[in-house]
Every structure is written in structure tokens, then in C-alpha cells.
Amino acid sequence: MGVAIKGDAVYVADTENHLIRKIDLLHKRVSTLAGVGEQGTDKEGGAMGPEQPISSPWDVALGTAGGEEDNVLWIAMAGTHQIWALFLADGKLPKGSDSKAGTCVRWAGSGSEENRNNAYPHKAGFAQPSGLAPAPHEPWGCLFVADSESSSIRTVALKDGAVKSLVGAERDPLNLFAFGDIDGKGVDAKLQHPLGVTWCSEQNLLYVADSYNHKIKVVDPKAKQCSTVAGTGAAGDTVGPEFNQSYFNEPGGLCVADGGRTLYVADTNNHQIKVLDLDSKIVSLFPISTDCTDAIPTRSSGTAKAPLLPKSAARKHMSAVAVSAGQTLTLSLTLTLPEGVHLTEGAPSCWTLSAEGNEWLLEGQTLMGDISDLSRSLRVSTKVPLALKTQHPSDEPSITLSVFVYYCLDSGSACLMKAASFTQPLHISALAGEEEVTVAFAHTL
Incomplete structure (x- = not known):
């Protein structure tokens, strides 16, 4: 879910794989630093990362x-309700023993799901800690923790591991239902399942993604004061002219930049990155586009990787069509976008033609190309091989045309990607036939 970046290294909390990964941007390599790929129950740790x-x-x-x-x-470590440490180089936890590089070990939290503060880190209790923000410099010297299930923000002292409450929750450590949406001080402030935190060292403020309240909040740790920055408290995707007229839908992460003037918010259920200008109090959408590297207009090599079809893609199985060896088969697809949208400029909308299980139909290769204009039909042609591989194909070999289309709402409030695949079975005859066979069909995204 979360990432940390230093230089060319991106460290990733690979939540559902129960791993900590490292992405080396320079060498384009991904490695596993901790975890075995299955959910563990160990609440102590101490082994080398890939064995822990x-x-x-x-x-x-x-x-x-x-x-x-x-x-x-x-x-x-949300699964065991703890804060752990993975040593990237030799070091030592506060009041702990020396640890070699690669060691992965529990730092704070007993493993019981509770909202328990304690001067001894191993006796403290967390409830699905979900967000971390270090504030290493004095007078803070702590790690801020978004403790989601206790609906609170906690601190872990870097000098001794003492765990304290900052805002939210209540004094009973076993009451995990003290949630709400109240701006206030300390325990009088109420949050609901906060997921992300980010520390602004320039202004000494902590910003919070208050997920289930659909709000962004700010905490002054000196005064222990929690206040709403943006959001109405209702789920939505409207980008209003002012903070209190803008909507979010379970925001899950955030990042402060520009010396505390800009806040980037991962608006999870809206599938958007929103930008909050903290000076002008204006919310805008962060434009996202990618270079089209997978889709090329000519026949690819056999090793080219086509985009993966998402589980949400529409899949259609066509009626079989009769073709002859050496004949050209053209698939003519008319794609229609929903009303009020347009193709996303610069995004990698593309098509692929494959023959899984019958690769001989396309000479072991994959046809790929761009989609840049939907005002006319998409026409994809291939020639049926003269030499039929009767010992390999099934009774009805098939080819599959897949499309990946990126589009944005004309209102600018959201951008989406829709995919679909169309599988065309073939009755292939060795007898000569017409020069070309065209199969025309249509699909609305």
C-alpha cells in the first residue's frame, strides 16, 4: 500500500503478498527485502528479511x-497490530540490541489489537496501524502513526519507543469504537479509520487522510488540535471551488510538497490524485498520462509483451467464421464511447491481436497498434497461414482481438480505462476462397 523513496530506490509495502519489496529504478529491478509471500503470525521477528x-x-x-x-x-504491520523495523544497514533499536543489516524485527506493539499507550514499546497496543510519518527532529523526535481501527493518531518516540496518544480514540484502551467526525483537542477530537499521514516539517503540521469521514484533516501536535482542511463529510467526487465544497471518497494516502503549500491526496474510491493548494484553498485534479510503449503500429516480435487484460474487461466469444489457407481475415470493430467523454490524450489506448494456444496462426507473434480515433472502425487484418499445423491446433483455432481504451469525462472530474476482448473462432479450409474475409462487429465501452 505505502512507499518510501530514497535516491533510485523505492521501498514498497506489498500488503496482500505480505512482503517488503525494493524497486531499483536505475537497474529496473525488483527484489524482496522481507517476507516469505505468505501471511505470518510471528509477533517477535528477528530473522533475516527474506526468511522472516x-x-x-x-x-x-x-x-x-x-x-x-x-x-x-x-x-x-497492520496484520499483527505492530510497528516493525527492517534494517537496511547495521543499527540498534532504542533500548534494544545491535541488529545486522537485513534483520526484520518487532519494534513496538504487543500484537494485541487495542489502543494501549505505554512507556515500554512492547507493552503498547495498536489496532491495524496503516500510515507512518517520521518527524525525527526535536522537539518532536517521533514516528506519527495512523492507527486505523482505533480511529486515532499515535506517536512512537524515536529515543525510547514510548507510545502516546495524539488525537482521537478514547482513554479506554479496549474501546475501538470511539470514532466520529469532530474537530477538537486530544481525545475530544474524533476520526474514523484514518489511513494516511504526512508530516510538514516546514510548518510543524501533520496532515491526515480521514478515510471513512471522506475528509483531509490537519493536526497541530504542539496543541494536540485536530481540524478539517477539506471535504464535506459525504462521499463524492466533486472538485469544488473551495476546500469545504470539495468531495472525497475514502482518501487513503497523501503527500505534502512545495514547503507545505501543496498537498497531494490519493482519493481512493474516485481513482484520482487530487491536488490541494493550501495557500489559495483550491482543489484540482492531477493529470495522469503515460507514454504508449506497449502499443506499436507494426507487427511486433514474438517476445513483445501485450498489456494484461484486467478482470473487469468485457469478454465476447464470436460465432465461428469460415476462412481458407492464404486468405486475409479482417476484423472490423466499431467502438463507441459513453456520452460526455473523450479519449485521453497521450494515454496508451491500444489494441492487440493474439492466438493463445494456436500461436502458429500469427507466426508466433502478436499484432499490436494504437487507438487514436474512434470516429471510424478499427480494422485489424492478418493472413491465414498456407501451411496448416493440423497436429497442433484445436478443432476450432481462434484469434483474440483485445482493446484497451483510456478516456476522461468532459467535465474533467475523472479518467477511466476500459478493456474488452473479442475471440473469433476459425473454420479453416485448405481449399482456395475469396481474397479477403471481413468480420464486422461493434461494442460500446
């Missing part, structure tokens, strides 16, 4: 523990 089972890591943050700067990766 872990449970639903939700966020990661770089920190320093008894060694060189950024020698440890703090982990919000």
Missing part, C-alpha cells in the same frame, strides 16, 4: 536507529 514471515504490511517509512542515516525502514 510478516503480516499485511500497510506502510513504510525511512528512519535512523543507532547507525547511519536512513539505516532502517519502519513498517506499519
Whole structure:
């Protein structure tokens, strides 16, 4: 769910795989630093990362523990309700023993799901910690924790691991139902399932993604004051002219930039990144586009990788068509967009033609191309091989045309990707036939 970046390295909390991964941007390589790929139940740790089972890591943050700067990766271990440490270099936890690089070990939290504060980190209790934000400099010297199931923001002292409450929840450590939507001080403030936190060191403020309240809030840790920044409290996707007229839908993450002037919000259920200008109080959408690298207008090599068809894609199985060896088969597809949308400029809308299980039909290759204009039909042609591989194909070999279309609402409030596949079975005859066979069909995205 969460990431931390240093130089060319991106550290990833791979939640559902129960792994901590590292992406090397320079060498384009992904490696596993901790976890075995299955959910663990160990609440102590201490093994080398790739040998240490872990449970639903939700966020990661770089920190320093008894060694060189950024020698440890703090982990919000939601599955065991704890905060763990993965040593990237030799170091030492507060009041702990020396740890070698690669060691993955529990730092704070007993493993019981509760909202228990304690000066001894192993006796404290968390409830699905989901977000981390380090504030290493004095007078803070702590790790801020979004403790989602207790609906609170907690702190873990970097000098000794003491766990304290900042805002939210209530004084009974076993009451995990003290949620609400109230701006206030300390325990009088109420949140509901906060997921993400980010620290603005320039202004000494902590921003919170208050997920189930559909709001962005800010905490002044000195005053222990929690206040609403943006959102109405209702789920929606309207980008209003002002913060209090803008809607979110379970925002899950955020990042502060530009010296505290800009806040980027992962508006999860709206599938958007929203940008909050904290000076002008204006919300806008962050434009997202990617270069089209997979879709090329000519026949690809056999090793080219086509985009993967998502589970949500529409899949249609066509009626078989009779073709002859050496004949050209053309698939003519008319695609229609919904009303009020347009193709996303610069996005990699494309088509692919494949023959899984009967690769000989396309000479072991994949046809790929761009989709840039839907005002006319998409025409994809291929020639049926003269030499039929009768010993390999099924009784009805088939080819599949897949489309991947990116489009945005004309209102600018959202962009989507829709995919669909059309499988065309073939009755192939060795006898000569017409020069070309065209199959025409249509689909509304």
C-alpha cells in the first residue's frame, strides 16, 4: 500500500503478498527485502528479511536507529497490530540490541489489537496501524502513526519507543469504537479509520487522510488540535471551488510538497490524485498520462509483451467464421464511447491481436497498434497461414482481438480505462476462397 523513496530506490509495502519489496529504478529491478509471500503470525521477528514471515504490511517509512542515516525502514504491520523495523544497514533499536543489516524485527506493539499507550514499546497496543510519518527532529523526535481501527493518531518516540496518544480514540484502551467526525483537542477530537499521514516539517503540521469521514484533516501536535482542511463529510467526487465544497471518497494516502503549500491526496474510491493548494484553498485534479510503449503500429516480435487484460474487461466469444489457407481475415470493430467523454490524450489506448494456444496462426507473434480515433472502425487484418499445423491446433483455432481504451469525462472530474476482448473462432479450409474475409462487429465501452 505505502512507499518510501530514497535516491533510485523505492521501498514498497506489498500488503496482500505480505512482503517488503525494493524497486531499483536505475537497474529496473525488483527484489524482496522481507517476507516469505505468505501471511505470518510471528509477533517477535528477528530473522533475516527474506526468511522472516510478516503480516499485511500497510506502510513504510525511512528512519535512523543507532547507525547511519536512513539505516532502517519502519513498517506499519497492520496484520499483527505492530510497528516493525527492517534494517537496511547495521543499527540498534532504542533500548534494544545491535541488529545486522537485513534483520526484520518487532519494534513496538504487543500484537494485541487495542489502543494501549505505554512507556515500554512492547507493552503498547495498536489496532491495524496503516500510515507512518517520521518527524525525527526535536522537539518532536517521533514516528506519527495512523492507527486505523482505533480511529486515532499515535506517536512512537524515536529515543525510547514510548507510545502516546495524539488525537482521537478514547482513554479506554479496549474501546475501538470511539470514532466520529469532530474537530477538537486530544481525545475530544474524533476520526474514523484514518489511513494516511504526512508530516510538514516546514510548518510543524501533520496532515491526515480521514478515510471513512471522506475528509483531509490537519493536526497541530504542539496543541494536540485536530481540524478539517477539506471535504464535506459525504462521499463524492466533486472538485469544488473551495476546500469545504470539495468531495472525497475514502482518501487513503497523501503527500505534502512545495514547503507545505501543496498537498497531494490519493482519493481512493474516485481513482484520482487530487491536488490541494493550501495557500489559495483550491482543489484540482492531477493529470495522469503515460507514454504508449506497449502499443506499436507494426507487427511486433514474438517476445513483445501485450498489456494484461484486467478482470473487469468485457469478454465476447464470436460465432465461428469460415476462412481458407492464404486468405486475409479482417476484423472490423466499431467502438463507441459513453456520452460526455473523450479519449485521453497521450494515454496508451491500444489494441492487440493474439492466438493463445494456436500461436502458429500469427507466426508466433502478436499484432499490436494504437487507438487514436474512434470516429471510424478499427480494422485489424492478418493472413491465414498456407501451411496448416493440423497436429497442433484445436478443432476450432481462434484469434483474440483485445482493446484497451483510456478516456476522461468532459467535465474533467475523472479518467477511466476500459478493456474488452473479442475471440473469433476459425473454420479453416485448405481449399482456395475469396481474397479477403471481413468480420464486422461493434461494442460500446
